[in-house]
Amino acid sequence: MSYIGMVVDASYPNDIRVRKEADALVAADKKVIVICPHRKNEVQIETINGVTVYRIGKNYSNFKKGILDIFESVFNVNPFFYFGIKKALIKYKIEYLHIHDLPLAGTGYLFKSRVKEIILDLHENYPEALKTWFSWKKNHLIKFKNFLFMNPKLWSKKERKYCLKYKNIICVVEEMKQKLVSNFDIDPSKLIVISNQEKKEFALNFKNEVLQNVINPDSFSITYVGGFGPHRGLDTAIKAMPEIVKSIKNAKLFLIGKGSTDVEEQLKNIVKENQMEKYVDFVGYRPFTEVSTIMKKSTVNIIPHKANEHTNNTIPHKLFQIMMSKSLLLVSSCKPLKRIVEKYDSGLVFKADDFNDFTKKILMIYKNKKLLEIKTENAYKAVMDEGENWDEESIKLVKFYNNL
Structure with a gap:
């Protein structure tokens, strides 16, 4: 053979x-x-x-x-x-x-x-x-x-x-x-x-919680998991934090992963410029057994990619992972992200590279979290029962x- x-x-x-x-x-x-x-x-x-x-x-x-x-x-x-x-x-x-x-x-x-x-x-x-x-x-x-x-x-x-x-x-x-x-x-x-997409059995990662010291249950946690790069839109999320913390005192942005020295330095400079050192946590790498628990326990998981001819023509594995975690999802208006999230009503979409709209959607989640939980069920159903x-x-x- x-x-x-x-x-x-x-x-x-x-x-x-x-x-x-x-x-x-x-x-x-x-x-x-x-x-x-x-x-x-x-x-x-x-x-x-x-x-x-x-x-x-x-x-x-x-x-x-x-x-x-x-x-x-x-x-x-x-x-x-x-x-x-x-x-x-x-x-x-x-x-x-x-x-x-x-x-x-x-x-x-x-x-x-x-x-x-x-x-x-x-x-x-x-x-x-x-x-x-x-x-x-x-x-x-x-x-x-x-x-x-x-x-x-x-x-x-x-x-x-x-x-x-x-x-x-x-x-x-x-x-x-x-x-x-x-x-x-x-x-x-x-x-x-x-x-x-991910295999259905991947959802088992979210069944067994493990000890983690990142997400505090008392925080309004905004979590990003993945590589850091100029196209990832992490600068958009950081720039949104000054307005977010005015209304959500316990809000915190967790960045799980790593990037090149230049990329991390650029992001940390943006944090300093916005005086958000207390509200943005560069967590670094975590084993996936821990990451799955972090995803599940976060108030909202974000994929804030900038919209360009690169991000509009690819899709991250973590979109489907988050949908399996039954946690709330906020994505940018990159075409594939927007298409899937809107098709299944499985999360919220903000205008890519617009930190004001990012802020608006986070505040909407803060005020309507219970009402928006139906979206997490829709997301789970899409990946488990509807072919994604x-x-x-x-x-x-x-x-x-x-x-x-």
């Missing part, structure tokens, strides 16, 4: 989307091998939940990745992954190559004649993401490098080139599919949407491979 070879420039099983796809295919009696970089202290080859993990190279680092990104940008090939995939093809009988995200599209395409089919899986609108990811960088050398090699216009051309070349493309949301069709005149029949879960979404991926 031949393998489906998933290629990803990330750690496995840490990449949630890749892990869910690989697990779903193995559960459908497919053989899957994930080809990914070998980082320090990782096993070179192992099996995780039936998925063969083949780690290439040795002691992969962010510095090495940065150099390889430049090479890929100029020559449309990543030599590290090219030779790694080549070795994997010699060692294993791989029938399909499933390439994760745009930076590896050029490298993956070089193996078109070596396998039965190549598939491109776009996790996000990568060219537009480049506009926001690095916007708070301070190092001038890095900014110059990004201007030359991680230029959004350059990568938009690559996106068009490879979306036209690949016969099968997986998109993370319907908005991304429509963007490719309208911008590049891509044939819709070769695009399939497979989103970032990975159990049903993954069927599309399995059918896709069966049809190939």
Whole structure:
């Protein structure tokens, strides 16, 4: 039996989307091998939940990745992954190559004649993401490098080139599919949407509470969980806090997660400028067993993303996680977030990048919390009973491979 070879420039099983796809295919009696970089202290080859993990190279680092990104940008090939995939093809009988995200599209395409089919899986609108990811960088050398090699216009051309070349493309949301069709005149029949829902069993994380020292039951807790970045809209939430605490004396904003040094410094400066040190808590990382309890116990969980061509064409896993937690949800008006929340009446929506509207919605929650609890029930029902879960979404991926 031949393998489906998933290629990803990330750690496995840490990449949630890749892990869910690989697990779903193995559960459908497919053989899957994930080809990914070998980082320090990782096993070179192992099996995780039936998925063969083949780690290439040795002691992969962010510095090495940065150099390889430049090479890929100029020559449309990543030599590290090219030779790694080549070795994997010699060692294993791989029938399909499933390439994760745009930076590896050029490298993956070089193996078109070596396998039965190549598939491109776009996790996000990568060219537009480049506009926001690095916007708070301070190092001038890095900014110059990004201007030359991680230029959004350059990568938009690559996106068009490879979306036209690949016969099968997986998109993370319907908005991304429509963007490719309208911008590049891509044939819709070769695009399939497979989103970032969670398995129903994920809801069990919220059944068993664990000890946590973050959320105080006496606080009106506004909680964000996830990575920090310029596109996440955390600055919007911070800027809203001065008005919020005037009306809600016990309000506190909890930021669970981390970001780069530049991003965290920028956010902490915004906190200082607004004199909100007492009301904004940079919690850092917490194990997910603890995070699930934090989500559940928070007064409101927020996804305050800025609305741009990056965030309007992707969707975070945590949206569906929060919906499973039965806690109140406040999201920005990014298209996918707004579409799902309004479709199921599963939370509140504020105008993206508008801290005044964020404030307005938080005060509405404060005054009407009991009346709004129906939204948490709607959210739970949507993920458990109305198809917004990975159990049903993954069927599309399995059918896709069966049809190939």
